[in-house]
Amino acid sequence: MLLDRIHQPSDLKSLDLAELERLAGEIREFLITTLSATGGHLAPNLGVVELTIALHYLFDSPNDKLIFDVGHQAYVHKLLTGRKARFPTLRKYKGLCGFVKRSESEHDVWEAGHSSTSLSAAMGMAVARDLQGKRHKVVAIIGDGALTGGMAFEALNHIGHEKKNLTVVLNDNEMSIAPNVGALHNYLTKVRSDKTYIKAKEEVETLLKKVPAIGGTLAAWAEKLKDSLKYLVMSGMLFEELGYTYFGPVDGHNLPLLLETFRQAEKVEGPVLVHVVTTKGKGYAPAEADSHTWHGLGAYKIESGQVVKSSGPPMYTEVFGKTLIELAEKDDRIVAVTPAMPGGSGLLKFADRFPNRMLDVGIAEQHAATLCGAVAMEGMKPVFAVYSTFLQRAYDQVVHDICRQNLNVVFAIDRAGFVGPDGETHHGVYDIAYLRHVPNIAVMMPKDENELRHMLYTAIRYDDGPIAVRYPRIQGEGVDWSDELRLVPFGTWETVREGDDAVALAVGPMVRVALEAAEALAAEGVSLRVVNARFLKPLDDTMLSFLAKEGLPIVTIEEGAAAGGFGSAVLEWLAANGAYGVPVRVMGVPDVFVEHGSIHEQRVEVGLTAERLAASVRALRPGKRGASAVKPLMTGTNT
Template identity: 45%
Template structure:
């Protein structure tokens, strides 16, 4: 355990309120050490948290949390916050089964007033808290910390545009700028200017000037206001935020506690309009391996603290994400109309590889999934072949655009939905649970799910050939199963599945990568004398009606298996069987899907065990459908 004598005296933020600046600096150093040590044992998001250590300490020192509301955008920067808010004793359970969430979570602590794992929600939520406070005539303060790319999403600006009208009291937005994308390098002069414009004397002078200007004729009044705002904008860069109605303070060095604390105190006293405090930080600050890494060790597995070397297991198969990137490059080499779109996740979606090969055909639109989808629709409408690569859970944010801008117009946008199914340590917020239902509900959509890496390659080829309607293919986080991939995969026949193993008594119809577990289940059934057919559906839409009806006709029981929520593939199959009268003769059917709960983080195996989608559970469902008493060990041929 690291040596942290001052941190050892802090159980909750109130314990820091009497600290002087020297103690706050020491506390920040110890929180950074504790964060590094904890994440080295659990894995998780490291770089973002290290960048906000001083800011976290300062905010909890200045504001009376939890009475004052503190909301962290995205939540992956909240590990230091958790250490300071009574959860240090559990910090080494981060992202583990039964442990702390890797994000803020309301059910976990009163210091997490709003849960967040997707980006750009903090200002809207904070504005809601501020409006609720105003309605109750309370006096607490509200702070939202947003950054790490989240300001690229339109939702943040929608909230800021509404802020002046929605609340008449205090509201602070802290813009954590860790990419130097807005402000020039900061130093003593910028800290001085930030302190100056946040101070009472300057604000009093502004109010006096405004009161005088109000008595001037309108042209002179408007000119005076513009002159004052643009004069400030020339030295502080805040004109844009001022136009949205915010009082701008910054930029300030987010690691300089001597300036950070007094400026936050001054800004907290501004209650006549919302205030934006622009804080410049360094992602990965204070840990050399993170500072020197290209991604600042944004997300890591367990690692050695001294060297920074991560304990990554060696795999015999490529990740599905890498297969996607590699196969798309193959398609782009022979088709100049293939282009790729990502929403701030080039490495997460494999499009970093595509971007290296075709930089001019790669578009990263930032955290703006709505824009990404409609942008892709525009490309498709003018004859390009856009592949829109967005995590299943993030595509939910662009669903209206999928419906309105893509599906209704039958535009051939190709959606690559990474992280389909359960995602282990990232938990419910990042699980790709719902895309089968929400994409399969759309007219004209072709919806595929890869059972392995070779099937994924074939589905990319298939999507490339679909030019008269939208298509989507889903694949999970993690590695493939080790199958060979052809040099150039042939496209699949639309709406056609495949029989993988022939049997007689029960049919297991799998959609996606539970196919391997389905084959293991068939082995287990064979050991009990039960002959099982295993089929790979490949398509959730259009369904292979001939295959499904044959399975229903030739087997006593049919089991559907999918890595998605209820209302998805199993529901589609049931509807087909009902419409065709295939249930009338007494077919026994079970639909296995994710449970109707939001599953907390755990190992993937444990999560699928909870979901009832591992091999032994698939076999048990088949035996149950056949009327076999599993506990009694009976067998049926």
């Protein structure tokens, strides 16, 4: 196989065009076969095989900087930079990352799990290059979806203004190319890149302006005529007006055309935008037919294209989607809003049932948040369905536009906690800390899928300001969730297991962990009370007052950042109310980024397990406290 001979990008340069095209076929076959076992982002990578080969063939990585916007589309890049042997470990614990990872390779020059960052990074690298007097190339590869992000437009504007030498590759996998338009554009790109043509055009304009009396008018007329013709024949006028030399659209699966286009683009001074049209899922029929399903998935059967699904209870996301439909059937104020994640957020069926009450705003979380605020201001009930990690991108809008105005927006925060194979860029472990200190907002998390239903009902009925329901990326507990929807008493916790020796205040999935710890401790004669701390804000003042008087040791446990999280809130409450003698241990995610793997492995790594909880309880019991009694845990803080 040719692929076995490629250990670094320079190995490509010895191949002829026929061999490069053969290599593209081998890469597709390798990805289809390997990802059938590991899972991963198949369709996006099948769509960029020729594009990535062309970039590595013509540019000199890592001296030249190739910046991938959202690194999950960089599997081909990983293959061409010496990581083929590690692909069976893709997205597994301590294995190959599913995104670009700087610690993996010198060719990974920028990390991104959130979209729309590549253009800003490219501009920054171009600025640094020029200030240092270097001459290497900077290339940003961004998709048409990522280009909907506001940050991308900010960078486009700045790059066009500064006129830095860099290349933007727009990977457009939504548009088709009519043959006649494509041929015309290919011709025009060659003409525009020809230095003789550019020089001649400038000389003609200079000559016209020198004509006495009417020279300025002639030049202006010629310029208007030129612009009119460009508007008629060129789809890239937006980019031209922003200051780019536009090439395209170019067939992203035509290697000879790609190579020639990039060669022509390199002749131009200033920023260049190469518009490449690709087919998502190219080369594998099931992925081409349904690129949404095949965007990112688990294991599958190659021959049939059947996705291997796990059995058992439904995912929390599915329960959310079904419950929201149930609620919307009876309440026409409900409007669902998502930033380009209708499938991942469980809203596809909602969109089918209520097309006029479903808004997909694209990759634009800031816009989505402010839009929700305005929708609420007009008397509707917007439900902003968003991953915890992506809500981070709209923090200012949450604070300034929603909470400050106390608007009735419902935040349905999916992927709260660890997310497994997607790893550190996608974990939802910070939202408790960045939401709970903002005035007016209430925050809840259910212990199981049935409680999620009731929390959504409660959130829709809540009229005193913004309210968030956070839930994890896991299957439910398998409980019955067919009972009638009811209100969850606001600001209250519930005791799910009685105990007299210590108390575990557990959040969401950690309730199950605490119950397992209680079972283990019971065998030792230790009675652990387990409390479902379902409201993270406001806290249950009544129960905390009782616990403060009772004085039993308390362990808080949450699948979120320990710094500033739920446990911190409990400590603050106890300190504010003078309960300094209550022994407390906070268990949460420590001050580190936790890499990809299974959720179970991630919990074990940071100590969010029944075993570690039981150890914390033992350490806090009377006669067991003190620095010598227990090895400090990385997951929390002793008080």
